[in-house]
Amino acid sequence: MTAPNIANFLGLRFDGGSTETAIDDILGAIKQPFRYVVTPNVQHVVEIYEQGDSLKAKYTSAWRIYCDSRVLRKLARLSGSKLDVVTGSDLTARLLERASALGLKVGIIGPSADDCAIVGRRFPGLEIASYTPPMGFIKSDVEVQKCIAFILGANADITFLAVGSPQQEILAHRLLEYPEARGVALCIGASIDFLTGKQQRAPLWIQNSGLEWLHRLLSDPKRLAKRYLVKCPKIFGLVVAQMMNPRFRS
Structure with a gap:
């Protein structure tokens, strides 16, 4: 199984395809040794450059890396890269639907x-095993081991890691250390919150225009202002640096 249209942008490999081809790939790998999927957006890319190689390795070790951001796709075009968008939220919803049917x-x-x-209740065909680690679990090896033990014991076909970035990517990377691990894990952030109604996605026309970030900012400005108005704009400096120096891609 090889994802089409692989592209490189800002030092990351992005796999191409659509949400449906991604799902087909994932379902085709559920009986295989463990692998995981990440869906970086603008914030994640900035974090990778701020935190360095240690965090970058958690992304580059992923089996599939899908672009979660239409803004990132537009910026990639400026440097000649074509990124297909497969958002984590859409991937999660459609994959749960397909998994339920199976x-x-x-x-x-x-x-x-x-x-x-x-x-x-929304996907009644699923057999669900769930675990809720405490806040800050990633800083405690004991708590991380509890998560790992639960995941290994559950032996699920697909595991959704919804503990925020970079906690979910760190956890997924740790699971590579266990040869008995199987199936596919997806690092999905707040995608479950959209399914339960805790958070509302932007209307489709706003998503397609690349302004979903603005919709989220206006829906929760106190929590998200720093992310979207301070952190994320740093992406422009990274893009300019790449355009001025091709070796920046390595």
Whole structure:
């Protein structure tokens, strides 16, 4: 299974394709040794450059890297790269739908039992195993090991890691250390919140225009102002640096 249209941008490999081809790839790998999927957006790319090689390795070790941001796609065009967009939220919703139709077992790490019950009612064909680690779990090796033990014990076909970035990518990377691990994990951020109604996605026309970030900012300005008005604009400096120096891509 090889993703088409692989592109490189800002030092990351991005796999091409559509949401449906991504799902086909994932479903075709669920009986294979463990692998994971990441969906970086503008914030994630900035974080990678600020934190350096340690965080970058958590992304580059992923089996599939899909672009989650239409803004990132537009910026990539400026430097001659073509990125296909496969958003984590769309991928999660459609994959759960397909998995439900197939009667697959899924693991969900992060959301509460009540939220997972809502997912179960929405997708009744699923067998769901869920675990909610405490806040800040990633700083405690004991708590990380509890997550790993749960995931290994659940032996799910697909595992959704919804504990925020970079916690979910760190956890996924740790799972590569265990040869008994199987199936596919997806690092999905807040995607479950959109399915349960805790958060609302922007209307489709806003998503397609690349302004979903603005919709999210206006919906929760106190929490998201620093992310979208301070952190994310740093991407422009990274893009300019790449355009001025091709070796910046390495």
